[in-house]
Amino acid sequence: MIDWSWLAGHLDAIAYRTLQHVYLAVLGVAIGFAISFVLALAAARYRVLYPPISALSGILFTIPSLALFAALISLTGFSVVTAEVPLVLYTLVILVRNIVAGLDAVPVDVVEAADGMGHSRRQRLWRVELPLALPLIVAGLRLATVSTIGLVTITGTISDAYGGLGYFILDGYHRGNFLTEMYAGAVPSIVLALAADLLFVRLQRRITPWTRVRATEAAS
Amino acid sequence: MNLVTETAAWLTNPAQWAGQSGIPNRLLEHVLIASISLGIALLLALPAGLAIGHTGRGAAAAAGVANLGRSLPSLAVIAIAIPVTVLVDPVLGGTVLPTLVAMVVLAIPPILVNAYTGIAEVDRDLVEAGRGMGMRERQILARIELPVALPVVLGGVRSAAVQIVATATLGAIFGSGGLGRFLVDGIAQNDDGQVFGGVVLVAGLAIATEVAVGLLERLARSPGLRDRRKGPAAVIAPQPQLPV
Numbered sequence: 001m002i003d004w005s006w007l008a009g010h011l012d013a014i015a016y017r018t019l020q021h022v023y024l025a026v027l028g029v030a031i032g033f034a035i036s037f038v039l040a041l042a043a044a045r046y047r048v049l050y051p052p053i054s055a056l057s058g059i060l061f062t063i064p065s066l067a068l069f070a071a072l073i074s075l076t077g078f079s080v081v082t083a084e085v086p087l088v089l090y091t092l093v094i095l096v097r098n099i100v101a102g103l104d105a106v107p108v109d110v111v112e113a114a115d116g117m118g119h120s121r122r123q124r125l126w127r128v129e130l131p132l133a134l135p136l137i138v139a140g141l142r143l144a145t146v147s148t149i150g151l152v153t154i155t156g157t158i159s160d161a162y163g164g165l166g167y168f169i170l171d172g173y174h175r176g177n178f179l180t181e182m183y184a185g186a187v188p189s190i191v192l193a194l195a196a197d198l199l200f201v202r203l204q205r206r207i208t209p210w211t212r213v214r215a216t217e218a219a220s
Numbered sequence: 221m222n223l224v225t226e227t228a229a230w231l232t233n234p235a236q237w238a239g240q241s242g243i244p245n246r247l248l249e250h251v252l253i254a255s256i257s258l259g260i261a262l263l264l265a266l267p268a269g270l271a272i273g274h275t276g277r278g279a280a281a282a283a284g285v286a287n288l289g290r291s292l293p294s295l296a297v298i299a300i301a302i303p304v305t306v307l308v309d310p311v312l313g314g315t316v317l318p319t320l321v322a323m324v325v326l327a328i329p330p331i332l333v334n335a336y337t338g339i340a341e342v343d344r345d346l347v348e349a350g351r352g353m354g355m356r357e358r359q360i361l362a363r364i365e366l367p368v369a370l371p372v373v374l375g376g377v378r379s380a381a382v383q384i385v386a387t388a389t390l391g392a393i394f395g396s397g398g399l400g401r402f403l404v405d406g407i408a409q410n411d412d413g414q415v416f417g418g419v420v421l422v423a424g425l426a427i428a429t430e431v432a433v434g435l436l437e438r439l440a441r442s443p444g445l446r447d448r449r450k451g452p453a454a455v456i457a458p459q460p461q462l463p464v
Contacts (some may be wrong), residue, residue: 066386070407187296
């Protein structure tokens with residue numbers, strides 16, 4: 001059922017699309033994180049901002065990605081902007097929510113202790129609040145990255161120039177369900193998503209060593 | 221013509237409101253395939269989630285399955301399903317069935333996770349009181365745990381329903397019909413009116429689904445628990461929903 005000679009002849013293309021997939025996803029998450037970070041700090045400081053930000057992003061979240069990609073084509077053409085804008089928008093929802101939740105979870109006592117030690121607002125944020133919020137921030141990055149890797153496959157609907165591994169799925173389908181090509185896109189894209197998930201699980205464990213200590217204490 | 225007038229012209233054109241490729245029929249296709257897959261996903265995930273929540277057994281395994289299912293790119297699931305569904309039915313297996321499989325697979329995680337966390341988080345005192353009154357395990361689940369956990373359980377159904385509506389849109393790429401056809405055809409024909417008309421319809425259906433199940437969720441909240449909304453019972457983190 002699998003045409004091995006096609007696979008052997010397209011290793012370069014598969015490598016190129018895999019790299020493109022990673023590139024599109026990383027770019028989306030990186031830009032999304034930069035914007036979310038600013039939005040979340042603003043929302044954590046000025047509470048009134050949070051309900052409108054969260055309501056707007058919630059509505060955006062329910063809109064299927066294909067609709068968002070399609071809508072952008074007529075505005076920004078078949079460009080990389082059309083591929084990235086929806087990816088970035090979808091990460092905002094996850095990241096803003098998690099960064100704000102992380103900052104909210106910092107115990108009031110700790111914040112007061114930092115104030116008592118004479119930290120300025122900025123010092124308190126960078127030295128006390130953000131380090132304590134890190135586990136939830138990384139959890140947000142994990143969700144955002146995994147979901148963006150999935151969404152990159154759909155950017156192939158904009159144009160053959162994008163799509164990462166999703167290109168093979170769409171191209172294989174248009175060749176009349178050419179399974180080898182479709183699987184050459186589908187299987188690596190799943191592996192990529194699972195690998196990213198695993199990577200973040202490891203990172204989460206590494207930055208929260210105390211959870212492991214607690215688990216061993218409970219066991220003994 | 222600008223986008224707004226073009227979209228309005230497309231949406232109000234009588235030709236769009238009749239026939240097999242008209243808006244009413246595409247909407248019907250979309251709602252039909254979404255309802256069938258939501259029904260199958262509920263049949264598979266709800267009993268399992270309730271049982272896990274009640275007994276506490278298998279929670280780690282279910283979380284693993286759910287996390288795996290959530291990580292899968294939807295387009296990839298459709299592609300993977302095709303060779304299997306083609307064996308089942310040579311015609312539908314290449315169009316509607318793979319999308320249906322993907323919709324079910326992606327809808328299971330939120331339903332499963334919310335069902336078991338919802339039930340597991342029910343106040344143990346309530347459960348013990350039921351047991352003390354001589355209720356059987358099945359009665360405890362049906363009369364105590366499920367009513368208390370219902371809003372959380374329905375929260376999972378809402379995530380699943382929205383996800384299913386989005387995946388049904390993707391299915392149009394593979395010829396499964398539905399409102400996504402307007403997006404796919406509009407892009408192919410470079411027809412902005414059709415694309416934006418499709419965007420309005422697809423987004424409208426997704427938001428309507430979210431609102432409708434959200435209303436159900438609100439109705440399901442027991443009056444006795446309503447003013448404790450901000451209490452610990454209501455802050456159970458629901459399964460985060462991911463875009464499709």
